[in-house]
Structure formats: C-alpha cells, structure tokens
C-alpha cells in the first residue's frame with residue numbers, strides 16, 4: 001500500500017502584488033513525515049504555511065489537506081505561528097494560553113465562549129506532553145523563551161491534531177534550548193506529521209526525515225542530508241559556493257576551509273557528511 005498523502009500542492013502559484021512568491025509548485029507530504037522547510041528570508045516559507053492553513057488562496061493550482069480544501073479541519077491541524085509573544089502587562093496564565101487552542105475558528109472573541117467539559121483535561125495532557133504541567137498556573141510572560149515555546153506548542157497540540165505546523169519555533173533560543181525542543185518535536189512526530197519552517201540548518205541532524213527548500217520554487221529532498229545541491233536550492237550560491245559552516249553557525253564561528261590538493265583527492269561531489 002502506498003503511503004498516505006496528508007498535504008498536496010498541485011501547480012500552485014501565489015503573489016502578493018506584482019511579484020510571484022510561490023511559482024507553479026507541486027509536491028506531496030506523506031503521513032508521519034517530519035519535514036523541515038528551509039529557505040532564505042522572503043523565500044515564501046510562511047506563505048506556503050498560510051496556503052495550507054487556508055489563510056491564503058492560491059492564484060493558480062490547488063492545495064489539498066487531509067483529503068479536502070484547506071481551512072476545514074478544525075482541530076486536525078495544529079499551528080504555531082512565527083513570533084508568538086506575550087506582553088508583560090497581559091496577565092494570561094499558561095492554562096489559559098493553552099485553552100485558547102480550543103477556540104474554534106470563527107470565534108474570535110473571548111466573551112461567551114464555552115469550552116467542552118473535557119477542555120481542562122486536554123490542556124493538562126498537552127502541557128504534560130511538552131513538560132510544562134508544573135507551570136500551569138504561572139503567567140506566560142514570566143517564562144523563559146524556551147518554556148514559552150513549549151506552551152505555544154501545547155496550545156497547537158491541545159486538540160491532538162494529525163498535523164502540526166510550526167513557523168520557526170526555535171528562533172531566539174540558545175542551542176541547548178533548541179536541542180531540547182527538537183527532542184520534543186521528535187517525540188510528537190511519533191503520533192503526528194510535523195512540518196517545521198526553520199532557518200537553523202542544524203535541525204537536519206535532529207530527527208527531521210525530509211527537507212523542502214523554498215525559494216519561490218519548492219525542491220523536496222527525501223533525506224535530511226546537507227548537500228551542495230540542497231544548500232544551493234535553499235540559499236543560492238555565491239561565487240565560491242555556499243559554505244556549510246557559515247550556514248550552520250550563521251557566520252559566527254571563525255573557521256578556515258582547506259582546499260583539496262588536486263582532482264584525485266576530491267571526494268564525491270555534493271556531500272559534506274563523509
């Protein structure tokens with residue numbers, strides 16, 4: 001039996017103004033995948049997530065999610081947006097922040113919303129899953145960056161979705177915090193398909209199963225291997241080629257790349273894992 005497709009883009013194009021952001025893109029994401037979406041700033045990664053959430057409509061082509069049009073899945077898709085932040089002056093607790101994940105689409109106000117009788121236990125279960133249950137009565141604004149991200153992941157999974165979409169969940173977290181979040185996402189991937197936009201190429205060694213390079217076009221790779229081809233598709237190349245060390249460390253680590261002496265020393269093209 002062939003693997004089940006949970007997301008399909010067929011010849012999708014999208015533009016905000018005169019410029020194409022997504023240009024005639026077709027690909028499938030299979031059930032159980034853990035897909036890293038890489039690409040340069042402005043490459044179209046968030047736009048791609050918004051298309052599959054139904055927040056944007058393709059200008060051409062079609063998007064199918066769990067066998068139907070986007071935006072009709074209620075709790076089947078969890079979404080953690082980019083730059084989620086909570087003002088110090090907004091006294092929302094961890095419990096209430098996760099409970100907001102139970103609000104149905106279309107119910108934007110807080111007044112008059114009734115949560116089901118199981119909402120409270122769903123919130124506790126989601127917080128337990130992300131290791132934040134003991135913080136349930138704290139204010140979100142008092143948490144560390146990594147703890148906040150865990151709470152927002154709990155909010156995204158409170159309905160036990162089939163698919164979770166995360167837009168740069170590790171932005172502005174230190175490397176130890178990133179590793180711990182990647183460990184959590186690997187665990188979640190045992191039950192759900194994970195699609196994660198990231199600028200952090202080190203994620204490729206952290207449980208990711210496949211990679212989408214998004215830069216107006218989308219190139220899919222069924223292995224999380226850093227190859228010359230992948231770097232070129234995701235970030236473009238300068239005249240010396242993309243430097244993997246600079247991409248992984250964001251240019252913050254002084255390093256020297258030694259050239260091969262002659263052609264006979266040259267390793268097979270395009271693979272830095274050897």
Ligand SMILES: Nc1ncnc2c1ncn2[C@@H]1O[C@H](COP(=O)(O)OP(=O)(O)OP(=O)(O)O)[C@@H](O)[C@H]1O
Pocket residue numbers: 016017021039040041042043044045046047048
């Ligand atoms: N609401 C909008 N109106 C007009 N242009 C937009 C809008 N949102 C995004 N864009 C433009 O569309 C392009 C793709 O944006 P998008 O946010 O999808 O990129 P991205 O790959 O997620 O970037 P980043 O890595 O910086 O978050 C960019 O050029 C951006 O300026």
